[in-house]
Amino acid sequence: MENKQHAFTLSIDWEDFGQLLGRDRSGVLTPPLPVTIDRQTGIMLDMLEETGKKATFFILGMLAQHRPDLVKKIAAAGHEIGLHGQHHINMRTLTRDQVYNDLNDSKKLVTEIIGSAVYGYRAPYFSVDESNLYVLEILAELGLVYDSSIFPI
Template sequence: MTVDWEDFGQLHCWYQFETVPAPRGDIERQTDTVLELLDETGVHATFFVLGMLARHRPDLIKKIHAAGHEIAVHGTSHVHLTRLDRTSAMRDIGDAIRLISDIIGGPVFGFRAPIFSITRKNLYVLDLLAELGLEYDSSIFPKAMSRYGIDGFDPEPRNYSLPEGGQIVELPLTVIPWCGWNWPVAGGGYVRLMPRLMLNPMVKKLKKLGRPYILYTHPYEFDTQPIDIASNFPEGRRFSPWRRRAMNFKWNLFRGTFRDKTRHLLKNLSFSTCKEIADEIKNSPCTRLLG
């Protein structure tokens, strides 16, 4: 169970206007909702923390950490990593590692790229992660989608030896083979839009596959109140009312079902942190990573 810990309003302001405002109070309510659900189901999760939010709310990171969850890294600025050169990617990830380690007072071990943006074009990012001392990555979507993914990438978690001599455990996002097609079921919009009827067959299939289910979520998906794309836009900068309505419709669609569906998955499958899974795999024989 993983949470890409980022703030909806802050992120969309950054996307639209390239400014990073302080997050509003929503992130606290959303984080508390996630923590309550994890407490209720007895699950320890991994939170991939975004640097631009961490700078503003170190108190919440300490709270998550104190509740026994793993803190890992989601980069600093939530830029698609294929848009950064090697030096900029190294700086973006390295800055986040230093900031978040300082906040929790200890090392971090894992990374998830914004928008799952480790693809065939930039597999060298895995070398950077090993160079930065990380032990695992959970960024690769083993199916090509419009903005991310690698068709044919091995969906099993594996220990890889890297072209530049390092080593890393990769925990790919989950797809399940079903009726001749690989279905993305790893979380986010895939779970939000999934009919409840599919949950039990999916749980059965995941148990049969015997491979860890890497489930990703975001704090806003658990919010009990409607979310607004423009909630954190700067004064005087706004979308047309039509565009704002259309975007809000998209982000709120079936969102009220997400918490219950996640609860069902948490209760019916067993979960551990990514670090615990990576520890089981990291001493197994290495597979060579092929570009």
Template sequence: MKDSCTPTFTLSIDWEDFGQILCRDYCSLITQPLKTIDRQTNIILDTLSETNQKATFFILGMLAQYRPDLVMKIASQGHEIAMHGQHHVNMRRLSRKEAHKDLSDSYNLITDIIGAPIHGYRAPYFSIDESNLYVLEILSEMGLIYDSSIFPMKLRRYGIANFNTSDMLYELPNGRSLVELPLTVIDWKQKKIPVAGGGYMRLLPKFYLDRVFRDLSKRQQNVMLYMHPYEFDTEYINCSENYPPGTSYSKTRTFIANMRWNLFRNSIRPKINALLQSYNFITCLKKAENVKKHTHSPTVLGCPQ
């Protein structure tokens, strides 16, 4: 039975191809994605259809340019299409001008594919922190309604310490406003613990996650789950299959990547299925629209110039 309470759960999919990104990182080449993205996308869509739930897909531009048919398939089933940037680069490494180009290229590509505007964004690697909050201003100037890039705790590679864990509408230095939908963390023994996606979802046991999400639901706390297509795939993934013949690459680095990304993937589908069957889910856009109606933080995100 799904809870009768106001829905606060959202499943977001960072729609990207594992092998394509690693080939870009390890070989400095952007290649066509493998056909495994078909299987992985279909698994997600079938899972959502079977549970009568909708999700938000943050579409990566360099994958969409090769597989616009899959983007259209996702949209045709009523799921929200949002953007994940064009080339899956760490936004902290880009200048404001470069960030604007990446976002604009992604927006134009995806809206051309689906023939409709998009309203939300998630930065690759959750790479929005105190150093580049101007990205939120760029998003607002493009007409987007929300962002979902901020981890509300400081981790080694990303996050903002002590950031508000609640969904909130914020004012920006450019005079516009934007809804931020942060990733879900929990308080445990006076520390914040990430629980709601990716490797955390793979590593944490199902009984523990069941208890965590049951408690979050009772407290009406926002829950933002984030997953990737490969995590739904139970077949072994070898990222080197994406490397063009004759490509020079580190076999040790590739072995470590394969070991890391195949770890505990078989546990994902039962965990996600249980959540989809137990709670009401809404898209990021619907959540952001609700937030705009009911919240408004006096905090200005960023520094006026």
């Protein structure tokens, strides 16, 4: 029996869903729960290590502010780090200047944490479409080279 290798791409939106759900329902942003994000990140990293696979982690800036240690751990394990914005806001609801600020803030924070450049971005809620393609121009202005936001791909 022939052993064939199959190519695949795995990407992970690194965010604390409970934190986001709470903000969206109550309007109050609470800090991430360390037990939850530690456990979830650990499960993902262990699974990837056990299978010898790498992934792209799209990092949410507001979570990275609270857990730079986990962002460093993900990068140190050899996974690609991309951006997922600073505040996890639907890009369709923001002005061009607000989009720029959200992306620039997250880029500065994440590159400072990992000590190297980032090249990719995925918008919250896959919220780049024909109504806001200027987001792609902003990504280019900021030196990002690819977007993983347009759905379906």
